[in-house]
Amino acid sequence: MAWDREPSNQVKIAVQDYNGKIATSDYWVSQSESDPAAGAPAAIADALQDISAGQVISVELLSRATQNAPGVAGTGPYDTVMDKLALEFNCADGSKIKLQLPGPKAALLQADHFNVDSSAALVTALVSAMTTNAVNAQGAAITGLAGGYRRIPPRLKRK
Amino acid sequence: MAAASTRVTITAQDRYKNEIRIVFHVAAGIVDPNNAAVQAVVTAINNCINPVGLHIELTQVNAVAGSAVVGADYVATDKAVFPALDEDGQTHNYKVPSILATIVDDDGVSIDMANADVAAYVAAVTTNAQGRNGVAITAINSGYRWASRKPLKN
Numbered sequence: 001m002a003w004d005r006e007p008s009n010q011v012k013i014a015v016q017d018y019n020g021k022i023a024t025s026d027y028w029v030s031q032s033e034s035d036p037a038a039g040a041p042a043a044i045a046d047a048l049q050d051i052s053a054g055q056v057i058s059v060e061l062l063s064r065a066t067q068n069a070p071g072v073a074g075t076g077p078y079d080t081v082m083d084k085l086a087l088e089f090n091c092a093d094g095s096k097i098k099l100q101l102p103g104p105k106a107a108l109l110q111a112d113h114f115n116v117d118s119s120a121a122l123v124t125a126l127v128s129a130m131t132t133n134a135v136n137a138q139g140a141a142i143t144g145l146a147g148g149y150r151r152i153p154p155r156l157k158r159k
Numbered sequence: 160m161a162a163a164s165t166r167v168t169i170t171a172q173d174r175y176k177n178e179i180r181i182v183f184h185v186a187a188g189i190v191d192p193n194n195a196a197v198q199a200v201v202t203a204i205n206n207c208i209n210p211v212g213l214h215i216e217l218t219q220v221n222a223v224a225g226s227a228v229v230g231a232d233y234v235a236t237d238k239a240v241f242p243a244l245d246e247d248g249q250t251h252n253y254k255v256p257s258i259l260a261t262i263v264d265d266d267g268v269s270i271d272m273a274n275a276d277v278a279a280y281v282a283a284v285t286t287n288a289q290g291r292n293g294v295a296i297t298a299i300n301s302g303y304r305w306a307s308r309k310p311l312k313n
Contacts (some may be wrong), residue, residue, distance in 0.1 A: 003192050003215060007293035015235065015256045018227040019249070023235040023256035027288045034190045036221035037161050040287035045223070049284035050276040051239070053231030054257030055223070057254035062218045065192035067211070073174040074209035081179035081210055102171060102179045102208035122207050129203035134183050139163035 003065040009033050010062040011041045015054040022057070029061075036061040050061035077113075078150065079103050085116060087148040089130060099130070100151070109150060115146030123148075162187045162219035165223030167197055171210040179210070190217055199210070232260040233304075239263075239270050241302040243284065245294045253284055263304055279300070 008028035016022045025048060029040040036042070036059040045059045073079070085104035089097050101108075110117045117123060127145045134142050164184040172178050181204060185196050192198075192215040203246045205212055239258040262274050270277060281299045288296050 003198075005192055006291070008289055008291050009190065010259060010291075016227055017235040017257040018229045019234055021235040023238070023254075025254055025256060028255065028291045029282070029287055029289060031293075034188055035161075036219050041221075043283045043287050047276075047280040048255055050264050051259055051274075051280050052255055052257050053228040053233060053237060053259050055225045055227040057223055057225075059221045060218055061190065061221075062216060063190045063192060064217075065215045067213055067215075070172070070211040070213050073172060073211050075174060076209050079209040081173045081175055081177045085207075099183055100181070101204060101208050101210075102181065103173050105207055105209060107308065108207055122203075126203040126207055129199045130183070133199045134185055135164050137164055137166070137184050139184075139187060 002068055004068050005031065005063065005065045007031065010064075011036070011044065012060040013045050013048060013056055014060070015048070015052055016057045017054040023054070031063070033061060049052045074105070076103075076106050078139075080153075082153040084151040085109075086151050087116065087126075088146040089142045090144050090146050091124060091136045091140045092143055093136070093138060095136060095138075095140065096146060097136045097142070099153065104150065114150050116150075118145055118148075146153065165189045166218050167200070168216045168218070169204065169212045170214040170216075171208065171212050173210040175208060177248070178213070187219060192217055198227055218230050227257065231257065233258050236306065237303050238305050240305045241270070241281070241284070241299045243296050243299045245290045245296050247290075248295050249290060249294070251290060251296065253296060253299070255280070255287075258304065270304065
């Protein structure tokens, strides 16, 4: 089981004209490119800007990988992607982020089938992985789990 | 403004073949899906859910400040198309939106490949771009203006 990386990274350059309309220009560059503001993405964006009356408003660098042995999806009481467990995390800058897990395993929940069991081994492992490796969109560290609950698919909600 | 973080998107599939995306962020500068930090979170998420992960996409966005040229002749739907060839002889089309009128020949269609800025763009693409399969771009010999707008009615 491994993630096979695509041979190239994608660069998407967004250009906005004076009417506010946005168009994109797409390229593929080396896997080694790691910064949309430097190297090949910046060189292409700068050269493009010089022949465009629009304004380059963003340069996006994307890399992708595909699982070569994804295995078989599990079964359980919440095994569809519409069943979600919403986990809220506290961040170092005072904000909160929400991570929504589709098809959560039943072992993540308390006996009420609704609230997350923060002492469950799978939950503590996930919280540890998040606080050690993940950040919020602004780059602030994640400090801990604030709480979590199971979201009921809309079609099953009682009116 | 440089990217503050890298967004990681996992595409997962349940037993009914429905797909969904899971999003989280890691430190800026990480672009390898096999990076240890990314894989630590992916593994922990995979262990918690019934669906299985199929794809990962990592993305960073660098925002650029500035303003478009007001009243320019060509807008976002007016593009210069530069057909390119790679080492295998495959064709690629690079499109530049809202082109400057100064790089269009008098016929209103052809791109002036002798223009210094056009030559610099061609050099930037042939030096830095490649095909999705990693094959180098070798040549861009011409360009033309392509408009998606409908012709004006008489």
